[in-house]
Amino acid sequence: MNWKNEVFNRKTEIIRDIQDFLKINSVLDEETAGSGKPFGEGINKCLTTLLDKGAGHGFCVKNLDGYAGHIEWGEGEELIGVLCHIDVVPPGDGWTSAPFAAEIRDGRIYARGALDDKGPTMAAFHALNILKELNLPLSKRIRLIIGTDEESDWRCVEHYFKHEEMPSAGFAPDADFPIIYAEKGLIDATLQIECPAHEKKANLVLEEFQSGKRLNMVPDEAEATLSGTVTDDFKQAFTTFVKEKHGEGQMTKKDNTVIVKVLGKSAHAMEPNNGVNAGLILAAFLHTQTLDTAGHHFVKTVFEAFYDDTRGKKIGIACDDEMSGELTLNVGRMNYQAEQGGEIGINIRYPVTKKSGPIQESLHTLTGIELSSFQDSQPHYVSKDHQLIKTLQKVYQEQTGEKADLISIGGATYARSLKAGVAFGPLFPGRPDVAHQKDEYMEIDDLLRSVSLYAQAMYELAK
Template identity: 35%
Template sequence: MKTFCNQEHQDQAVEAIKSLVAIPSVCNEDANDGTPFGADIQHALEHSLELCKQLGLETYIDPEGYYGYADYGEGEEMVGVIGHVDVVPAGDLRLWNSGPFEPVVKDGKLYGRGSQDDKGPTIAALYALKAVIDSGAVFNRKIRFIFATDEETLWRGMAQYTKKERIPELGFVPDSEFPLVFGEKGLLQLHINGTGSNTLNLSCGDAFNVVPGGAVYEGSRASELKSALDELKFEAKIDGQKVEVSGKSVHASLADQGINAIVRLAMGLLKIGEDHPMLHFLAEAVGLDGYGKNIFNGVLEDDVSGKMTVNAGMLNIDTNSSQLSVDIRIPVKISKDDVVAQITTVAKEYGLTYEEFDYVASSYVSLDAEPSITLLNVYQDLTGDTKNKPITSGGATLARTMPNFVAFGMVFPGESKTEHQANEFMVIKDMAKAMEIYAHAIYRLCCNQK
């Protein structure tokens, strides 16, 4: 079988990824700098397109800065590859062994925020395209790399793209895992709102879609709280009037595999007599199981996409109000309306109200249709792996923004998923392996058509 990617392609990809990871492209809507999501995301978008231009692609950037794309090849039909240039916040810098935006290669791994989600995979796919171009292959389908800008928040960049631009006939998103993700759960993000507090001032968590790995209390009852947390056997540190509760941060779609520090903090505060309805809701309804069993009277699941996950991602309480931000990944066959009705009812029992923030419907693409057939064949042909089967996922990727798109890599079965975590990394040998898979996928989809 032909090999497309050589060492030069791989080395160039690593350097390009490092240059992109070095840009702290976290969403900043309050920048007031003429960009929709802040200058850093704009910089990352422009830098990505410049890399494409250097590789010989024709580029376009939305005048308002919501998206950009780069094209190569000819043909009436178009294949799309969608990546995103934004990242989640770095979180607690003390947990990083090196700067999150200071990319470091160590022990065969490239560390930095975005190395796995999604700058590394996007650039790997881009340089795989370069390898196919360098092989002299003739493209009879056009390929378009689409760069999104706010995938980690509200997907407004892709909403603008789909409103204004051509939709490719089929394609993939290198923002998940191999061998193939052909279905994705619905994504519901919501606020639970309540009254304020005269005794609590809390601001915990960074994002809806991250299980909080830490939560901080500052106040006169710090010693009492630390003792209560010790009794609960919850890890915590105290420094004067400040207590920091520890958890385990993972992506919200894997909430059952994380440890929610906000819920732990709520349980500790209740134990010392802080009597606030939001704390009760967190400790008694949301709980630590990652499924919201006490809200939904058990675990909701289906035979296509598995179990529903529930993550309390952010908590804010001050004298005026309280707000809990929740991320729910709804299985393909479960009704969103039923989920909303149940959580609204339970919230009301605590004197709290439900407010929808965002919803993205589930997606499903048959394994008997393109691009699933070609992509799965490519993966199996190059790896020899027929044991690991295509899956559905709780992750929300941009594959669901267009028909006939699936998520394809770049994490291999059994390898670490470190997105949204401290010390996020990409394994370089896996990147090289993925590049060859992407190159063959691009070749078969774009260059092998009669």
């Protein structure tokens, strides 16, 4: 079977379909949401357009109350799933051509959703359509499962799998080639720091401390408000300290207070070492100064538990495994108010073969720190010898001539909503990841290559 030829012969139709599909604005829109269209008009139009197209080509299709849908081909007991999504993030500003114009320039289609994930969704549809047109014998069914809320709360897959069967294996064309087979576990936790009674008499009082907003990002800004006397020594020490830690410091006087600010460097929480945590630098500096008892207690606790440690060694949760590496810890948010005490929000990504129980236990037993919330999304992985992995590796190697290395990540892909699922494309190695950015695009050649890969993958998995 020459898969690439089959795709080449349908090239014009595929590109036209992808362009038309990208022209539908499918951003979540609660305003126009209603019965049968829980995520608004745009998403609903996109879903029904694709399902109608499937029906028109003679596939079995189903719409699950507008939450999700599927397009099915093949026969047999077993089901293979291909999980895509048609919702997109808002386009934002600064586009060269309109984000829903799907303009072609230099061999690329530019549009919100070109890469994530409407381009690949239509690519997968055409892959399935090739199997149908060639009338290849299959012993399993293949379902293109179409999600509509991936960019927000995954209410689509939640609804879908409440009512529909879970495929025995499958892939999601919503991340990177070759194959992402392991995704770490994710924990969001909130910790309260109990502080001793506040005493106003100290020379320098920590009134407020604020750092970061989101747990999954390294904060690049932190601010503390101090009242009392700020000496020249303090200023000098601050400048030197912050510089040494690769941050940038600012100090401003406001009425009877001084605002001390640190700028760091933002990074994704899956590798906090790529950033500079402004909040931890500020806490570590304040820890070297003489503050009121409560304020000192807060920064000391932060310093002792988290400073200069993104692996959880200081709080006794460090662990690692061969498949996915070390546990990572990001202190994404910190708040402190005199009289009220402090609150810290952390994001932990733990190795795929570990459990969250012992981590929760360790957080519970920290001295002077109370664990007030703990949310866990368990690790997801498919064994290296699983037939799914073997098949996708074979297909990828055959068609690209490149080795299909297995990738393990600290993030989460859509594949984790399948029981035995991996992420398989659409971004080829070396290509920039422009998902969620202005001027999002997909190389037309890559789109066509992915149709060919998906077609063979579906066939090999279901034959």
